[in-house]
Amino acid sequence: MDNGSKEKYLDLxxxxxxxxxxxxxxxxxxxxxxxxPLDKWxxxxxxxxxxxxxxxxxxxxxxxxxxxxxxxxxxLVWEVRPRTIIELGVYGGGSLVWFRDIAKLMGLDxxxxxxxxxxxxxxxxxxxxxxxxLHEADCDDLAxxxxxxxxxxxxxxxxxxxxxxxxxMRWAVENLLTPGDYFxxxxxxxxxxxxxxxxxxxxxxxxxxELTMDMVYANTSPQLDRGVFRRS
Ligand code: SAH
Numbered sequence: 001m002d003n004g005s006k007e008k009y010l011d012l013x014x015x016x017x018x019x020x021x022x023x024x025x026x027x028x029x030x031x032x033x034x035x036x037p038l039d040k041w042x043x044x045x046x047x048x049x050x051x052x053x054x055x056x057x058x059x060x061x062x063x064x065x066x067x068x069x070x071x072x073x074x075x076l077v078w079e080v081r082p083r084t085i086i087e088l089g090v091y092g093g094g095s096l097v098w099f100r101d102i103a104k105l106m107g108l109d110x111x112x113x114x115x116x117x118x119x120x121x122x123x124x125x126x127x128x129x130x131x132x133x134l135h136e137a138d139c140d141d142l143a144x145x146x147x148x149x150x151x152x153x154x155x156x157x158x159x160x161x162x163x164x165x166x167x168x169m170r171w172a173v174e175n176l177l178t179p180g181d182y183f184x185x186x187x188x189x190x191x192x193x194x195x196x197x198x199x200x201x202x203x204x205x206x207x208x209x210e211l212t213m214d215m216v217y218a219n220t221s222p223q224l225d226r227g228v229f230r231r232s
Contacts, residue, residue: 018064018091019051019053019054019062021054022062022091022092022121022122022123023062023092023123024055024057024060024061024062024092024094024123025054026055027048027049027050027055028050029049029050030049031045031049032044032045032049052066053066056094057094058094058095058097058098058101059094059097059101061092061093061094061097061123061124062091062092062094062123063092063094063095063098064091064092064094064095064160065095065098065186065223066221066222066223068220068221068222068223069186069220069221069222069223069224070098071220071221072217072220072221072224073099073224074102075217075220076156076182076217076228077099077102077103077106077108077110077156078106080154080156080180080182081106081108081154082103082108082110082154082155082156082182083108083109083110083111083151083152083153083154083155084110084111084112084113084151084152084153084154084155084156085099085103085110085111085112085113085155085156085158086113086114086115086148086151086155086156086157086158087099087112087113087114087115087158087160088115088116088137088139088157088158088159088160088161088168089114089115089116089159089160089161089162090114090115090116090119090121090122090134091116091121091122092121092122092123093114093122093123093124093134094123095160096112096114096124096132096134097124097128097132099112100112100130100131100132103131104131110131111131111132111133111151111152112131112132112133113132113133113134113135113147113148113151114132114133114134114135115134115135115136115137115144115145115147115148115161116134116136116137116161117136117137117138117139117161118136119134119136122134135147138163139159139161139163139164139165139167139168140163140164142164142167142168142171145168145171145175148176149175149176151176153178153180153181154180154181154182155176155177155178155181155182156181156182156184157172157176157177157181157182157183157184158184158186159183159184159185159186160186160187162187162188165185165188166203169183169185169207169211169229170206170207173207173210173211173231177210177231178231179231179232180230180231181230181231182214182228182229182230182231183211183229183231184224184227184228184229185227185229186223186224186227187223187227188227189225189226189227190222190225193226207229209232210231210232211229211230211231211232212229212230212232213226213228213229213230214228214229214230
C-alpha cells in the first residue's frame with residue numbers, strides 16, 4: 001500500500017452519521033421472517049433487526065433526524081412560526097422536505113433554504129421543490145453564505161453540516177439573525193463537551209451578549225442536546 005495515498009481507501013469519517021447511501025431503502029429483515037408465527041410469539045426477537053437511523057425517512061426521503069428530534073423541531077416550528085428555515089447540510093434532502101411540509105400543514109408561509117458543498121446526493125424530486133431553495137455553499141468559505149442575506153424573519157438556522165461551526169455561528173449572529181431567531185447546533189455538542197470541553201465553553205461564552213440557550217428545547221433530544229440558541 002502506498003502510504004499516505006488517498007486512492008486506496010475512502011475516508012470513512014466522511015460517512016459519520018450519514019451512512020454510505022443517501023437513498024432511502026425500506027427495512028429488509030435478513031435474520032427473521034416478517035410474518036412471525038403466532039404460535040411462536042414468545043420466542044420472537046425483541047430488537048429491530050435493522051439499523052434504525054438509516055431507516056428514518058419522510059415520504060421516501062432519508063431524514064437524519066430521529067423521532068425525538070423531529071418532535072422537538074415540530075414544537076419549535078409551531079412556536080416560532082419561522083418565515084425562513086435555513087439548514088446547513090442537505091444530504092438526501094429529506095429534512096428540507098419535512099420542514100417545508102410541516103410548515104405548510106401549519107399554514108405558515110415559510111421558505112426552506114438548504115446549503116451544501118455537495119448537492120449531488122440530494123434526492124428531492126423536481127416536482128417537490130416548492131418553497132425549497134438549494135444552494136451550493138461551503139461552511140469553510142463564508143462568502144458563499146451571502147445568498148442568505150435577504151432571508152425573512154423569524155429565522156431558524158440549523159447547522160447540520162458540522163464544519164467550521166463557531167465561525168458560521170459568528171457570521172450568522174453578525175450578519176443575519178435578529179432577536180427571536182434561532183441558531184441550532186445539531187449532533188455535535190455531546191462530542192465536543194466530551195473531547196474539547198474547555199474550548200466549547202470558551203467559544204459559547206463569546207456569544208453571551210448575542211445568544212441564550214433555550215431551556216425548553218435544549219434537553220429535548222440527544223441530537224439537540226444543549227445546542228438550541230436564541231438571538232437575544
Ligand atoms: N440535514 C440533513 C443531513 C445533512 S448530512 C438531514 O437532517 O437529513 C451533512 C451534510 O453536510 C452532507 O451532505 C455534507 O455534504 C455537508 N457538508 C459537510 N461539510 C460541509 C461544508 N464544509 N460545507 C457545506 N456542507 C458540508
